[in-house]
Amino acid sequence: MRLFIEQLLNGIAMGSIYALITLGLALVYGVMRILHVAHAAVFTVGAYVGLFIFQATGSLALAFVGSMVACAILGVVIERFVYFPLMKYPPFVPLIGSIAVMLSIEEVCRLVAGPYILTFPAKLPFPDIYAGGIQISSTLLAVYSITAIVLFFLWYITTRTELGLAMRAASQDISISGAMGINSHLIVSITFVLGSAIAAIAGILVGIYYNQVYPTMGAVPAYKSLALIVVGGLGSVSGAVIASMLLGVAETLLIGYANIPLPRDALAFIAMIGVLMWRSEGLLGSSR
Amino acid sequence: MSSYTITIGTIIVIQAIAVCGLNVIVGYAGQISLGHAAFFGIGAYTAAMLSTKAGLSFWTALPLVIAIGGFIGFLLGLPSIRVREDFLAITTIGINFIVEAVFRYVPFFGGALGIGGIPRIVFFGERLKGMTFLLLCLVFLFLVLLVCWWLTRCWASLACYAVRDEESAASTMGISHVRFKLLAFVIGTSMAALAGSLYAHYMQFINAGDFSFPVSVGFLSMLVLGGMGTIWGPVIGTLILGVLPEIFRPLVDYRILFYTLLLLLMIRFQPGGLLGEESAMRRVLAPILRRGKA
Amino acid sequence: MTQPLLSVNGVSKYFGGLKAVDEVDFDVFPREILGILGPNGAGKTVLFNLISGIYQPTAGEVHFCGQRIDGLPPHLIAQRGMGRTFQIVKPFGSLTVLQNVLVARGVMRYGHLTKIWGPWGSKAEIREAMEVLDKVGLTELAQRKASLLPLGNLRRLEIARALIVGHTVLLLDESFSGLRHDEIGQLERLIRRIRDDGRTIILIEHNMRVTMGLCDRIVVLDHGRKIAEGAPKDIQQDEAVIEAYLGRKGISHAS
Numbered sequence: 085m086r087l088f089i090e091q092l093l094n095g096i097a098m099g100s101i102y103a104l105i106t107l108g109l110a111l112v113y114g115v116m117r118i119l120h121v122a123h124a125a126v127f128t129v130g131a132y133v134g135l136f137i138f139q140a141t142g143s144l145a146l147a148f149v150g151s152m153v154a155c156a157i158l159g160v161v162i163e164r165f166v167y168f169p170l171m172k173y174p175p176f177v178p179l180i181g182s183i184a185v186m187l188s189i190e191e192v193c194r195l196v197a198g199p200y201i202l203t204f205p206a207k208l209p210f211p212d213i214y215a216g217g218i219q220i221s222s223t224l225l226a227v228y229s230i231t232a233i234v235l236f237f238l239w240y241i242t243t244r245t246e247l248g249l250a251m252r253a254a255s256q257d258i259s260i261s262g263a264m265g266i267n268s269h270l271i272v273s274i275t276f277v278l279g280s281a282i283a284a285i286a287g288i289l290v291g292i293y294y295n296q297v298y299p300t301m302g303a304v305p306a307y308k309s310l311a312l313i314v315v316g317g318l319g320s321v322s323g324a325v326i327a328s329m330l331l332g333v334a335e336t337l338l339i340g341y342a343n344i345p346l347p348r349d350a351l352a353f354i355a356m357i358g359v360l361m362w363r364s365e366g367l368l369g370s371s372r
Numbered sequence: 373m374s375s376y377t378i379t380i381g382t383i384i385v386i387q388a389i390a391v392c393g394l395n396v397i398v399g400y401a402g403q404i405s406l407g408h409a410a411f412f413g414i415g416a417y418t419a420a421m422l423s424t425k426a427g428l429s430f431w432t433a434l435p436l437v438i439a440i441g442g443f444i445g446f447l448l449g450l451p452s453i454r455v456r457e458d459f460l461a462i463t464t465i466g467i468n469f470i471v472e473a474v475f476r477y478v479p480f481f482g483g484a485l486g487i488g489g490i491p492r493i494v495f496f497g498e499r500l501k502g503m504t505f506l507l508l509c510l511v512f513l514f515l516v517l518l519v520c521w522w523l524t525r526c527w528a529s530l531a532c533y534a535v536r537d538e539e540s541a542a543s544t545m546g547i548s549h550v551r552f553k554l555l556a557f558v559i560g561t562s563m564a565a566l567a568g569s570l571y572a573h574y575m576q577f578i579n580a581g582d583f584s585f586p587v588s589v590g591f592l593s594m595l596v597l598g599g600m601g602t603i604w605g606p607v608i609g610t611l612i613l614g615v616l617p618e619i620f621r622p623l624v625d626y627r628i629l630f631y632t633l634l635l636l637l638m639i640r641f642q643p644g645g646l647l648g649e650e651s652a653m654r655r656v657l658a659p660i661l662r663r664g665k666a
Numbered sequence: 667m668t669q670p671l672l673s674v675n676g677v678s679k680y681f682g683g684l685k686a687v688d689e690v691d692f693d694v695f696p697r698e699i700l701g702i703l704g705p706n707g708a709g710k711t712v713l714f715n716l717i718s719g720i721y722q723p724t725a726g727e728v729h730f731c732g733q734r735i736d737g738l739p740p741h742l743i744a745q746r747g748m749g750r751t752f753q754i755v756k757p758f759g760s761l762t763v764l765q766n767v768l769v770a771r772g773v774m775r776y777g778h779l780t781k782i783w784g785p786w787g788s789k790a791e792i793r794e795a796m797e798v799l800d801k802v803g804l805t806e807l808a809q810r811k812a813s814l815l816p817l818g819n820l821r822r823l824e825i826a827r828a829l830i831v832g833h834t835v836l837l838l839d840e841s842f843s844g845l846r847h848d849e850i851g852q853l854e855r856l857i858r859r860i861r862d863d864g865r866t867i868i869l870i871e872h873n874m875r876v877t878m879g880l881c882d883r884i885v886v887l888d889h890g891r892k893i894a895e896g897a898p899k900d901i902q903q904d905e906a907v908i909e910a911y912l913g914r915k916g917i918s919h920a921s
Contacts, residue, residue: 356462
């Protein structure tokens with residue numbers, strides 16, 4: 085039983101991290117109808133920038149802030165210089181562009197920081213908790229709290245502010261007319277700022293959680309989070325979060341208890357294809 | 373020609389055959405596939421199993437390989453008629469990961485070790501290697517190009533274009549989008565299976581890693597570079613991306629970056645590819661061609 | 667009385683709680699021009715989508731030539747002889763005007779899987795296609811890329827595609843909207859000629875003058891329901907129609 089609860093807690097942490105990465109993708113798809121694969125590269129850059137700032141200054145707070153700013157800029161650059169000019173083409177054109185951006189950034193990371201696995205020896209300022217013989221480490225607690233804060237913040241922005249309203253309007257605007265006004269372009273850029281800053285947080289958390297930062301750390305999350313936004317229903321932020329949590333828990337429990345010959349990375353895709361065959365618009369997708 | 377040049381040439385020709393197949397799916401029928409390496413791999417593994425375990429020769433196995441490749445393409449193409457375009461992109465990525473995982477983790481397919489000891493192709497009593505194998509591949513490429521050319525001339529291609537451009541208009545005219553989307557998938561994946569079979573017999577040893585997702589991205593880059601929907605685009609694209617790394621060998625460390633930046637610049641500024649309809653190259657060549665005719 | 671060619675019986679379509687089409691019935695007889703009239707959002711295009719198989723009705727039945735067609739996929743309905751155009755034109759943009767017509771030309775003849783491999787563009791086929799293009803007045807633009815054509819020509823191209831397939835019933839969805847004045851006259855003549863060739867036409871139209879002049883009978887929809895049906899001059903005086911179109915203010919103004 086104790087083992088089960090510990091596995092479950094790990095699974096929730098896993099799911100939280102998936103959610104933080106997938107959120108940006110779901111947001112971008114919501115306003116722009118583009119599969120932003122390069123988001124995973126933004127996440128990798130977030131981890132590296134965070135690590136370097138931490139090494140230089142020793143301050144984790146500075147690392148978070150600096151990395152969020154850097155990633156926000158990177159996100160907007162990708163949007164302005166790659167996606168926006170390609171909006172007029174069929175969706176696979178920006179998608180190919182996105183894959184190219186991701187692989188290029190991965191390469192730049194490898195050339196700048198080397199192909200090695202770097203360690204991220206930071207201690208997050210959270211206490212270890214012992215309850216009923218079960219230990220919740222400070223890292224787990226940090227992952228939970230930060231995810232909760234980000235989710236609340238995002239929920240507040242998208243449902244309770246004018247900006248959120250404008251984001252929903254922008255998505256309507258784009259999907260109906262295929263064109264974009266100046267205002268909605270600004271909204272799209274803000275969406276990229278939000279999504280990329282969250283990716284930076286996810287990057288640093290993953291770096292600390294596994295104590296590893298390496299150039300291709302975004303590769304598996306990139307494709308897995310694609311599967312997740314499909315399962316959640318493309319463009320549905322809550323669907324993406326639910327799907328992420330389910331996958332995180334399911335993966336961890338399955339690896340712990342069932343003896344499955346396939347690697348867990350393939351599981352996400354098998355689940356995805358199953359869901360698609362069952363409901364072609366995803367779990368929370370709207371049939372339009 | 374040195375044996376090294378022949379090796380590079382053979383690989384390029386085999387890849388060109390696979391990319392021609394991708395062109396049928398993406399270029400002609402307008403369906404994105406990011407899992408083409410999976411079908412290439414299915415062809416290679418089928419050929420390898422049939423020759424090492426069932427003892428069939430390349431020639432007797434070939435029709436089976438193409439049929440099995442086409443049939444699996446048909447099955448895996450079924451999602452394409454159910455899901456929207458951007459879902460399809462992700463579904464095909466998923467298929468690639470799943471197929472690779474099956475090859476890697478199921479002992480029947482040799483597991484992590486892959487399959488070795490695949491015999492060479494025998495043609496009229498002669499074992500093909502080096503130059504003769506390259507010639508065989510060129511003959512197959514020629515046949516595949518002939519099929520592609522024929523496809524652009526027959527009514528099925530017009531119907532495919534119609535479904536690609538405006539699915540609902542095509543269907544209310546009486547054209548079944550299911551039929552033509554699946555057809556493109558079957559033709560494209562059988563070409564990939566043919567290429568896979570040649571690859572298996574050439575390498576004599578195959579491994580799940582040869583058919584991973586980055587290989588699919590590579591195929592798509594070649595197609596985008598050459599020009600989607602054109603006949604020669606796949607060949608040109610494969611040739612350029614195959615030869616360039618040899619020219620830039622001294623810069624080996626920057627090779628992948630160069631590749632990916634090239635793909636990025638192409639898709640950003642010339643999404644139609646080098647031979648695409650409004651490409652810079654066409655514009656440069658057009659006056660010369662016209663003068664030639666006059 | 668002759669048998670109806672197309673009959674729509676109690677057809678409804680709900681989107682969530684919205685009743686886009688609500689128990690609509692009407693019959694269409696051979697060689698008739700039937701107009702579907704109604705304010706924006708009355709459910710006219712949804713009705714066309716139900717008849718042509720793009721949507722499945724929530725309730726009700728559609729019969730065509732005595733056979734039930736609701737629930738069939740669009741291409742099978744089309745193959746039985748039902749053609750349509752779209753309010754937002756849908757040309758095959760990467761093909762030329764001639765190729766657009768040649769695709770349609772092949773639908774019936776290359777229907778079987780073994781026959782689709784035949785080449786397109788034989789002399790006889792091109793002659794046939796050019797005849798149809800001549801009928802709709804697009805001969806000169808035959809080699810032009812469809813995506814480069816102005817709206818008026820695209821509307822005629824859609825009609826040409828439907829004509830060459832050999833559909834017996836044509837559903838025309840706002841074919842007049844966005845046309846210049848002279849183009850409207852041309853299209854009216856074209857539609858009459860198509861009818862005189864023995865086809866049946868159902869059209870959705872906003873332009874009152876065109877509808878009244880062209881149609882033999884008119885069905886009026888409002889909020890998804892049929893509120894009137896009859897000859898144009900009866901419809902013009904129908905109170906429910908006037909109310910739906912002009913509102914109460916309009917009636918008081920008129921009286």
